[in-house]
Amino acid sequence: MLREHGGILKVTRGEVTTEYVSEFCGASHSRTQKNLFVDRSIKDKLDDILQCGIPKNTDYPKPSKWNAYYALVTTNSQPVSKPNIVVIDDFEKLVAETVDMVKVTGSGEQKEYQVLPPTEKEIPILPFDGAGLVTPECASRWAEELDCRSKWTGRRYIPSCFQFRCLPSLKGEAFTFDLKQFAIEKGVSKIVDLGGKEWDIFTDQIDMIVTKSQFKFWNLYLDDVGLFDCQKWKSAFEEEVHGYRRTFNVAKYADAPEDLRNTSLLSYQPLQTVRFTFEEAEQLVSDSVGTYERIKSSVDEFLKYCGVSEEAEYIKPYYQALQYNHALANDDYVRCKMQDDIKRMKNELLSGKQRIHGHYEVFCPDIYGLAEYAFGLDVKGLLPNSWIIYSRYWTERGVSEVDVIRNPHIAMEHRVCQVATSAEMKKWYKYQECTIVSSMYDTLALALSGADYDGDTVCTTDDVQIINAVKREMEFGNGNLIVKDGESGKELKSVIISDVPGLMEVNARGYKNNIGSVIDRVTDLWTLSELYPECRKYIKIGTIVGAETIDFAKTGENAFFPDEVLKFLKDKKKGYWMRYLEKNLSAAQDEALSMSNAEFFGGDPDKKKRFVDYDCNMNRLCHLAEQKIAEIDKQTEVMAGEEFDYRTLLSGNVHVNRDVYRKVQISQDEYKKLADGIRASYKSKDKNEKANISLRYRMFYEKCRAELLYIVPDIDKLLDMLILIYYTKRDFRDNQKSKDLLWNAFPEEMIARAKSENINKQVDFKKLSVKHHKNNLAESKKKRTGKITIASIDRSDCTDNEVTFYKEDREEIRKLILKHKIVKRSDNQVKYERLIAVLLYLSRKMNMQTLTLRNNCPGELSYQNIAMLAGVNNDFIKPALKSLKECGVINIETMQSGDLKIDVLYYGKPFGEVWFCTENYNQAGVKIRDYFRMDKAA
Numbered sequence: 001m002l003r004e005h006g007g008i009l010k011v012t013r014g015e016v017t018t019e020y021v022s023e024f025c026g027a028s029h030s031r032t033q034k035n036l037f038v039d040r041s042i043k044d045k046l047d048d049i050l051q052c053g054i055p056k057n058t059d060y061p062k063p064s065k066w067n068a069y070y071a072l073v074t075t076n077s078q079p080v081s082k083p084n085i086v087v088i089d090d091f092e093k094l095v096a097e098t099v100d101m102v103k104v105t106g107s108g109e110q111k112e113y114q115v116l117p118p119t120e121k122e123i124p125i126l127p128f129d130g131a132g133l134v135t136p137e138c139a140s141r142w143a144e145e146l147d148c149r150s151k152w153t154g155r156r157y158i159p160s161c162f163q164f165r166c167l168p169s170l171k172g173e174a175f176t177f178d179l180k181q182f183a184i185e186k187g188v189s190k191i192v193d194l195g196g197k198e199w200d201i202f203t204d205q206i207d208m209i210v211t212k213s214q215f216k217f218w219n220l221y222l223d224d225v226g227l228f229d230c231q232k233w234k235s236a237f238e239e240e241v242h243g244y245r246r247t248f249n250v251a252k253y254a255d256a257p258e259d260l261r262n263t264s265l266l267s268y269q270p271l272q273t274v275r276f277t278f279e280e281a282e283q284l285v286s287d288s289v290g291t292y293e294r295i296k297s298s299v300d301e302f303l304k305y306c307g308v309s310e311e312a313e314y315i316k317p318y319y320q321a322l323q324y325n326h327a328l329a330n331d332d333y334v335r336c337k338m339q340d341d342i343k344r345m346k347n348e349l350l351s352g353k354q355r356i357h358g359h360y361e362v363f364c365p366d367i368y369g370l371a372e373y374a375f376g377l378d379v380k381g382l383l384p385n386s387w388i389i390y391s392r393y394w395t396e397r398g399v400s401e402v403d404v405i406r407n408p409h410i411a412m413e414h415r416v417c418q419v420a421t422s423a424e425m426k427k428w429y430k431y432q433e434c435t436i437v438s439s440m441y442d443t444l445a446l447a448l449s450g451a452d453y454d455g456d457t458v459c460t461t462d463d464v465q466i467i468n469a470v471k472r473e474m475e476f477g478n479g480n481l482i483v484k485d486g487e488s489g490k491e492l493k494s495v496i497i498s499d500v501p502g503l504m505e506v507n508a509r510g511y512k513n514n515i516g517s518v519i520d521r522v523t524d525l526w527t528l529s530e531l532y533p534e535c536r537k538y539i540k541i542g543t544i545v546g547a548e549t550i551d552f553a554k555t556g557e558n559a560f561f562p563d564e565v566l567k568f569l570k571d572k573k574k575g576y577w578m579r580y581l582e583k584n585l586s587a588a589q590d591e592a593l594s595m596s597n598a599e600f601f602g603g604d605p606d607k608k609k610r611f612v613d614y615d616c617n618m619n620r621l622c623h624l625a626e627q628k629i630a631e632i633d634k635q636t637e638v639m640a641g642e643e644f645d646y647r648t649l650l651s652g653n654v655h656v657n658r659d660v661y662r663k664v665q666i667s668q669d670e671y672k673k674l675a676d677g678i679r680a681s682y683k684s685k686d687k688n689e690k691a692n693i694s695l696r697y698r699m700f701y702e703k704c705r706a707e708l709l710y711i712v713p714d715i716d717k718l719l720d721m722l723i724l725i726y727y728t729k730r731d732f733r734d735n736q737k738s739k740d741l742l743w744n745a746f747p748e749e750m751i752a753r754a755k756s757e758n759i760n761k762q763v764d765f766k767k768l769s770v771k772h773h774k775n776n777l778a779e780s781k782k783k784r785t786g787k788i789t790i791a792s793i794d795r796s797d798c799t800d801n802e803v804t805f806y807k808e809d810r811e812e813i814r815k816l817i818l819k820h821k822i823v824k825r826s827d828n829q830v831k832y833e834r835l836i837a838v839l840l841y842l843s844r845k846m847n848m849q850t851l852t853l854r855n856n857c858p859g860e861l862s863y864q865n866i867a868m869l870a871g872v873n874n875d876f877i878k879p880a881l882k883s884l885k886e887c888g889v890i891n892i893e894t895m896q897s898g899d900l901k902i903d904v905l906y907y908g909k910p911f912g913e914v915w916f917c918t919e920n921y922n923q924a925g926v927k928i929r930d931y932f933r934m935d936k937a938a
Contacts, residue, residue, distance in 0.1 A: 007500035009037055022504050026071030030510040036074065045242045047498070052168040052246065053236030054220050056498040063495035063506045069169035069216040070497075077165045077249035080142045083134065083207035086191050086199045087230055090129070090212045091373045094122040095386075097443055097481055102544045104486035109560050113541045118480055127381075127440035128370045129213050130454025134162065134174040136431060138207040142250060150256035159253035160435045161362055163455040166248045167237060172214035172454040176431035177367045179209070179374075188375040194218060195228035209374050214454070252455065254362050257433040260393060261359045263291075264459060268352030268581075268618060269409035269519070272526040274469035275617050281624055284465045288355040289628040296342055297636050299326045306341060317747035321754035328754060330644040333739040344582075349625045351580035352618045358402070358461030361393070363445070364435035365453045368428045379440075382428060386442035388420045391460065392433050395421045402460040403467050404436065406448035408515060408550075410522050411543040412479045413449045414470040436460055447481050450547055478536070482543045518546045521561060527575035527616050538565045576613040577622035584611075593855055593898030601882055601892050610896055646727040649753040654720040656729075659711050664725055667704045668738055674700055697744070705745040715759055719749050787922040788865045792852065793845060802919040803844045805837075808912040810931060813837055816906065820887040833932040834870035835880055836889065836906070841924045843904035853900040869925035 009020040020037035023046065029035060038046060047056065050073055060066045101116040134142075136158065142148075143158045150157060161175045183189050183201050191199045194212055212218055221236075223229040237246050276284065294301040299322065306319055318334045328334045369381030383390060394402055404415050417438075429437055436458055438444050445451045448458060461467075473479050495502040522542040529535040541562065548559035579588035587610055595605040613619055678693055712718040722742055725732055732738045743750055752759050793799060813836050823829045842851055842861070854860040863877045881902070884890045893901040916927045 007504050008040065022500050022507075024071035024074050025067050025503075025507040025510070026074060027068050029071060029074075030068075030507060033511045035504070035507055036071070049241050049244050049246070050167060051497070052233070053239070054168060054217065054497070056496075058220065058497050059494050060497050061494045063493075063503060064510065065216070066495070066497060067503055067506055067510075069171075072165055072169055072171050072216075073167065075165055075251050077251040078146060079247035079249050080145045081138070082248040083138050084205050085208045085210050085230075085234075086204075086206050087194045087210045087212065087215055087218065087228065088191065088374055089194050090126050091370075091379060092124055092126055093379075093440070095125055095441065095443055096120060096122050099123065099483045100480045100540055101483055101485045102540055104484055104544065111560065111562070113544065113562055115537045115540050116485065118477065121483065123443055123446065123481070123483065125440075125443060125446065126213060126452075128211055128365045128367075128373070128453065129445070130172045130211075130452040130456075131365050131367070131370060132172055132174045132211055132214055133177045133179055133209040133367060133370060133374070135179050135207050136176055139174075139176040139431070142253075146250060146253065148253060148256075151259045152256070153258055155256065155258070157256045158431060159255075160432045161254050161364065161455075162250045163252040164248065164250050167246050168220075169216040170210065170214055171216070172210070173362065173364075174208055175364055175367045175435070177371060177428070178430070179206070179371060182368075182371050182428070183375065186375065186377065188377065190376070191374050192376065193228070193230055195223065195230060197230065209370075211370075213452075254434040257392065260361070260434060263355050263357055264359045264461075265348065266354050266356050266358075266405070266459065266461075267407065267409070268577075269407060269523070270405045270414060270459075271352050271354060271466075271621065272523065272616075272618050273409065273412040274414065274466070274473050275530075276465060276469050276621070278620075280465035280469060281617075281621055284354055284463070285349075285621060285624040285628060288349055288353075289625060289632065291355050292342075292345060292349060292629065293632045293636060295345065296632065299329050302338060302342075305345065317743050317751055320747075321751045324751075325648075325754040327642040327644045327648070330642070331646070333736050333743075336736045346629055347580045347582065347585070349629065350577070350622055351582075352577055352621055354621075356461045356463045356466070358459055358463065359393075360457040360459045361391075362435045363406075363448075363451055363453055363456045363458045364432060364437045366437060366440045367432070369440050381440050382422070382425050383420060383437065383439040384441070386439055387415065387417045387444070388439050389417045389444075389460075390421065390425050390429055390432070390437035391419055391435075392429070394419045394460065394462065397462075399462045401467060402462050403470050404444065404448065405459040405461070406451055406456070408449055408519055408546065410449060410519060410546045411482055411539055412470075412473060413447060414466075414473070414479065415444055415447050416467055416470050416474070417444070443481050450550070482540050484544050484547070515546060515549045518542060518549055518559075518561070521565070521569060522546070523578075524569055524572060524574060525565075527578070527614055527618060528572060530616050531614060532568075534568070538568065541565060573610055573612045575616060575619055576611045577618040579611045580622070587897075590855070590896065590898035594894050594896055597894040597898065597900065600878075601885060601894060603894055608894060608896055646723060648756075649723050649750070650720050651716050651753070651758075652720060654717055654724070656721045656724055657712060660708060660718065660721050661725060661729070663707055663711060664722070664741075665731065667707070667741055668732070671700065671704075671741055701741065701745040704741055708745070715746075715749060719746060719753065719759070722746070723753075788868050790861050790865060790921065792861055793842075793921065796846070798846050798849075800919055801845050801847065802917060803841055803924065804917045805841065805915045805924070805927070806912045807915045809840070810837070810915060813840075816887075816889065820889075822883050822887060830932050831870070831872045831876055832880060832883075834872060834928055835866070835877070836884070837928045837932065838866060838869045838925065839884075839890065839902070839904050840906065841928070842921065845919075845921065848904070851902045851904070853902055855898045869921065869928070871925070871929040 007022045009022075011018050011020060019040040021040045021043050022035055023038045023043060024036040025034070050070070097120070098118050099121050100118055101121075103114040103116055105112050105114075139158050139162070142162060143156065148157055148159055149155060158176060161173050163171075163173050165171055179201060189200050189202055191201060191206065191209070193199060194215075199206060218228055218233075221229055221233040223232065291305070295305045296302075303319060303323060306316075316337070318328065318337055322328045322334060329338065366381035366383050369379050372381070373379045389402070389404065391402070400419050402417060402419060404417050406413050445453070448456075451458065470479070495506065497503075522539055525535045525539050525542065529539070542565070545559045545561055574584070578584050579591070591608060591610045594608040597603070598605045598608050674696070678696065708718060708722070709715070712721065726739050726742050727733055749759050810833075813833050816836065817823060817829055817832050822832055839851070843849075851861060853866070854862045863874050867874045867877055881890065881892060881900070885892045889904070889906045891903040891905055895901060915931075916924070918924050918927075
């Protein structure tokens with residue numbers, strides 16, 4: 001299909017059709033199954049710029065790698081002064097270590113994994129993989145161009161390192177190091193590049209050393225004898241193409257030392273891979289829960305937890321107002337928002353996340369050793385032994401031992417390292433104020449889930465409980481490096497880089513890889529590991545599967561968990577603690593509902609359990625946190641203080657304009673529909689999806705703001721009216737979520753009112769009129785049907801089924817109610833008649849198939865939609881279904897999700913004189929409601 005259409009996507013807007021063609025699918029795109037298309041008319045020019053002299057007919061042997069690295073240009077970055085670069089070869093060495101080998105044979109879904117006994121092996125490592133060096137002079141220029149300032153103090157500083165991007169596909173981390181002073185003191189100046197050419201750091205004015213691992217397409221710039229030609233690349237890079245000059249860019253840079261946090265929230269993965277004694281667990285949980293107690297009882301501590309500060313990029317408007325007016329903590333709306341965030345923190349603690357003393361910093365190699373290698377000296381480095389690091393932060397605090405951790409955390413990506421320091425280290429690592437410098441004599445990078453030095457960050461902590469637990473695991477042999485024994489499967493065949501369909505086929509293969517599902521399965525294995533010894537073996541296999549999944553860009557090979565592991569996990573339920581993970585909160589609610597439904601409708605509640613209290617490390621941490629948090633919640637009220645009076649937000653006396661009140665009512669109805677629709681369709685936590693949702697809300701708030709200002713252009717008067725509406729009118733004052741519109745459509749104005757400041761903002765009525773006109777045009781295109789939708793029917797083969805109801809049907813329904821004596825009151829009789837008729841109609845519509853009743857799911861068959869069709873209250877449906885089940889009219893099965901499977905056993909009397917015939921369930925609902933009325937009740 002891709003070949004047939006040439007990888008072209010046609011999009012029609014009105015009468016104009018634009019052709020788009022696939023251009024980028026990097027590693028982050030592949031993980032989220034996305035592909036970036038560009039207008040076909042600009043593709044050739046874009047490729048001329050991005051390919052930087054690489055011929056379009058180049059046959060690239062690793063197409064998955066091409067796709068991943070070609071898309072690096074989509075990274076957000078800022079141009080800086082182009083450095084004078086020399087590219088050197090990578091340095092490789094061997095390190096002896098005891099490892100756990102996993103032998104891999106076969107390929108694809110036929111791949112087999114065998115865990116071998118621990119063995120001593122020499123492991124090849126690249127001690128400077130992904131790392132380069134930049135002189136302090138060049139780093140200083142970049143710092144000025146990027147305006148590098150401390151978020152805390154505003155002080156200008158030179159970052160320890162810069163993550164850079166450069167065409168075509170140069171990427172990595174440039175660590176600040178005084179190369180020229182090093183050369184002077186060592187009496188050297190010559191650097192031999194990857195192609196064998198000699199450069200002089202002084203006469204050639206070299207600013208930056210780039211390693212081969214950072215130049216992904218170096219082998220596409222070769223001379224006539226097959227050697228790397230740096231000048232060939234530089235000439236192509238500096239050539240102006242289609243009026244565009246290529247730039248050297250920086251994507252990120254290291255924090256200022258004063259901006260490093262003293263504490264971090266550690267995710268559950270690193271904690272599940274070790275076992276704590278009761279005393280260790282007690283202390284670990286107590287430290288985190290103590291933070292919870294402070295946050296719950298103090299507005300200032302709460303704001304600090306939420307990251308509220310003058311330097312924060314974004315602060316929710318009501319929290320920004322809370323900084324200046326603590327009485328807002330007792331405003332029902334703001335208090336509700338605070339309680340939501342406190343509950344979120346509580347769930348974080350209950351799901352195993354712990355607040356520890358420590359933080360994340362950029363992972364750095366021994367750059368002194370890299371300088372030695374660059375100048376052709378004996379490579380020794382300054383960190384002389386294995387499992388030692390240099391850290392200015394920890395050294396200044398007198399800490400001698402830390403645990404080093406990295407995500408993604410699959411097996412046991414912990415390593416305890418000693419913190420080393422010396423006068424020489426302080427001198428040559430002078431600029432490494434915010435990095436963790438590692439030794440070149442161990443496998444630390446490999447042990448940390450295959451880390452490299454291209455901008456990866458690692459967490460370090462001096463938490464004694466974690467350090468002791470990690471040491472025990474290492475002593476038990478549970479922390480060996482896990483190594484793959486075997487070659488990767490057959491690589492995809494080479495692809496011409498201009499072959500769009502061919503490259504898209506490679507992208508499609510990459511979509512099948514999902515590191516998240518690998519980590520989820522390994523998490524399940526860790527939860528079961530204390531009960532089932534074989535889990536340790538499966539975790540080692542999972543480590544290799546995870547590495548293969550991440551490395552698809554390099555290998556082009558999909559990774560699969562073997563059937564043996566999948567069969568083991570098939571009937572195993574998740575650990576109790578996992579109910580508190582954000583992604584499982586709805587599942588935990590479904591579990592409670594399904595157990596309640598099973599008990600209500602006469603089933604076995606235990607069979608509906610989805611989370612089990614296994615004897616495992618994470619469940620023990622969870623229960624400790626539950627106990628301590630319950631004690632705090634009993635004793636500590638959410639911060640109490642000065643009473644809030646909404647009148648302090650008013651600037652004068654006004655009367656509410658009737659048009660404003662009506663517009664607010666309409667806007668609130670629209671907001672509810674928008675929020676319900678987003679809630680029903682929002683499934684993933686993908687940051688792009690979150691951004692799209694934020695955009696939809698922001699556009700809605702902007703529309704509301706424009707429409708309200710069009711009615712009353714005086715912002716002060718309008719805001720007074722809105723405050724009176726939301727705080728005094730019955731329709732709004734008791735609905736706390738309704739104030740979302742007030743705070744988000746007028747954020748700056750509400751903050752100013754909280755600070756008792758004047759607004760003094762003039763409204764451009766001309767621009768406002770244009771917005772109003774556009775809003776009216778958009779509104780006129782909407783369909784205002786007021787009808788319900790049931791997507792499961794609309795999407796099915798039964799959507800066109802026409803259902804005939806007969807007069808005999810309605811008489812039989814009435815007789816059925818009387819026969820079973822289901823109701824005693826005539827108004828309930830009408831409700832049951834309508835409900836049975838609706839269920840019977842839907843059942844016939846679906847050819848008597850099972851109906852799935854979804855819980856709280858707008859747009860699907862739900863309690864709410866059945867209630868609307870029948871014209872009854874939502875609360876009536878559930879007990880009525882139970883009564884109908886007991887009478888044998890329907891059969892109900894409660895699902896694990898809390899949904900109900902309903903089989904309508906009553907067939908009615910489908911013959912005789914026709915009552916109505918329609919394929920439209922909304923029309924059927926009207927007919928049913930119109931006939932079964934109180935004035936016709938028996």
